[in-house]
Amino acid sequence: xxxxxxxxxxxxxxxxxxxxxxxxxxxxRAKARVEQTRKVLDALGIxxxxxxxxxxxxxxxxxxxxYAREMHDRILELGPNPIRTALAKKKxxxxxxxxxxxx
Amino acid sequence: MIVAExxxxxxxxxxxxxxxxxxxxxxxxxxxxxxxxGKKEVGLLASALRMHFLQQGREVNxxxxxxxxxxxQEYLEEIRDIIDLYDMxxxxxxxxxxxxTAEKYHAKPVVPGVNTLFMGANEARGVWSERxxxxxxxxxxxxxxxxxxxxCAKRILNGPCGGSSAGKCEINKExxxxxxLIIDRLKALGRMDDYEKIIPIKDWSTERAGGPRKVVRExxxx
Ligand code: SF4
Numbered sequence: 001x002x003x004x005x006x007x008x009x010x011x012x013x014x015x016x017x018x019x020x021x022x023x024x025x026x027x028x029r030a031k032a033r034v035e036q037t038r039k040v041l042d043a044l045g046i047x048x049x050x051x052x053x054x055x056x057x058x059x060x061x062x063x064x065x066x067y068a069r070e071m072h073d074r075i076l077e078l079g080p081n082p083i084r085t086a087l088a089k090k091k092x093x094x095x096x097x098x099x100x101x102x103x
Numbered sequence: 104m105i106v107a108e109x110x111x112x113x114x115x116x117x118x119x120x121x122x123x124x125x126x127x128x129x130x131x132x133x134x135x136x137x138x139x140x141g142k143k144e145v146g147l148l149a150s151a152l153r154m155h156f157l158q159q160g161r162e163v164n165x166x167x168x169x170x171x172x173x174x175x176q177e178y179l180e181e182i183r184d185i186i187d188l189y190d191m192x193x194x195x196x197x198x199x200x201x202x203x204t205a206e207k208y209h210a211k212p213v214v215p216g217v218n219t220l221f222m223g224a225n226e227a228r229g230v231w232s233e234r235x236x237x238x239x240x241x242x243x244x245x246x247x248x249x250x251x252x253x254x255c256a257k258r259i260l261n262g263p264c265g266g267s268s269a270g271k272c273e274i275n276k277e278x279x280x281x282x283x284l285i286i287d288r289l290k291a292l293g294r295m296d297d298y299e300k301i302i303p304i305k306d307w308s309t310e311r312a313g314g315p316r317k318v319v320r321e322x323x324x325x
Contacts, residue, residue, distance in 0.1 A: 001150035006156075025228070032229070040151050043112045045158065086157040 001037060004050060007084035010075040012052040012067065020057065027055060047078055104199045104224075106231045107217040112151055118214050119191055125152065126189040127216070128182070129169035129197035130205065137231060139217045140195030141167040147194065148216060164188070171241060172199025186211055188271060214321035221302045222253075239309025239316065245297055247288035254281030260302040 003011050006083050013034055015027030038048030040084075054067040118127050125147045135141025149167045156163040166189060167317025170178040173196035186192070186208050194201040195216035205213035221233040236253045242260070244251060252258050258276045262282030270283045289295050307313070 001147055001154075003289055005150045029228075037147070040112050040147065044151055044154050046154060082158055083154055086160065089160065090157070090162075 001040075004041065004081060005083060007081055007087050009078070009081045009084065010050045010052075010071055012054055012071050013066070014054050014056060014064070017055045017057050021057060023024060046082060049074060049078060104136055104220070105199070105219060106137050106223045106233075107134050107197050107219045108196070108220050109139050109144065109217055110215065112148075115121075115148070115216050116152070116155055117191060119152065119193060122191045124164040124166070124189045124191075126166040126168060126182070126185070126192045127152070128173070128192050128194045128196070129167075130173045130194075130200050131169055131171050132196075133201075134175075134196055134217060135169075136225070140197075140200075144195055145169050148193070170196075172196075174203050174209070176203075180283075186261060198199060236310070238307075240306060241312075242302065242305075243301060245300060247285045247294065247297065249281065249285045249288055251281055251285065251302075254279075254284060256281075260305055298299075 013030060015021065015030050018027060021027040034053040038051050039095060041051060042048040052071060054063075056063040056067070110167055118320040127145050129140050129142055129145035131137070131141060133207045134144075136140055138144065152163070152165050156165075160192045166185065168185070169201060170181060172178050173194060190212070192204060192213040193216045194204050194210060194213055196204070198219040200216065201213055201215045205211070209239070216232070220231075222235040222237065223231045223233045226232055233253050235250060238252045242252070251260055255262055256278070257264060257270050261283065262285070263280055264273070264282075270280055272278040272280045286295075286298060289298050309316075
């Protein structure tokens with residue numbers, strides 16, 4: 001949630017392959033949390049598809065690259081995170097005429 | 104533990120929609136264990152609210168705090184210095200915590216962010232089920248350690264009823280018949296004699312029927 005709140009267009013969480021977790025069920029728990037969070041993101045109109053969970057082993061570079069590309073393509077399809085747009089609007093200085101009026 | 108479930112985010116947003124400053128207040132006890140109202144959930148809810156208001160182009164201050172307990176005066180005191188910064192508190196503790204926070208800060212609206220359900224046990228990851236209804240007069244010693252008040256749909260004290268079928272309750276085929284569980288346990292304990300004993304009519308005045316309850320322990324009072 002925090003990266004998306006800061007304006008990230010997409011986030012993916014990478015866990016070990018299912019059954020290979022050092023903490024036994026840590027990756028399954030993470031998956032459940034990701035699912036929960038996706039529902040909240042859908043309800044907020046940000047889109048649950050901006051968040052994804054992938055499973056791979058630490059030595060599996062090709063899969064990592066494939067997932068990164070997959071996520072990249074998905075983000076391009078979804079467009080910018082509405083929060084990023086909202087944050088940019090917030091930061092934008094008021095129009096010149098308004099600034100002059102205040103001065 | 105007390106088991107609670109998160110309210111849908113849409114419902115919470117609707118409750119807080121007119122606020123300018125909101126405190127999301129969690130509790131470190133039961134609701135943390137059942138992952139409905141602990142520190143992590145405070146973070147998630149606060150983040151969701153921030154994103155909601157940002158999209159609306161509104162600047163709403165969202166604070167986050169999690170207390171050791173919301174059902175104890177001393178922990179609630181910990182927010183006294185910040186409470187005035189907020190115009191509403193969303194408490195994601197159980198209903199006790201929500202009410203005790205509201206009692207303590209009488210002039211501050213305190214609203215619930217969870218639905219409080221029951222006193223239950225954690226059967227498996229993500230699965231909780233009811234075990235106790237706090238009837239005020241525990242029968243577990245004669246019922247094989249299985250509670251007929253909380254586990255029998257009709258709260259029958261000398262069961263089962265005629266609806267018990269293949270070990271399941273007539274109200275729901277997935278639900279074990281409480282009395283079947285009691286009999287199975289008494290058999291396992293070799294105490295079927297207990298089953299023959301009639302449990303007398305229960306005095307329900309120690310339960311909710313007697314109105315809101317209170318315990319006064321003279322041996323503990325200061
Ligand atoms: S079937 Fe069993 S649990 Fe259900 S109401 Fe009858 S005695 Fe109670």
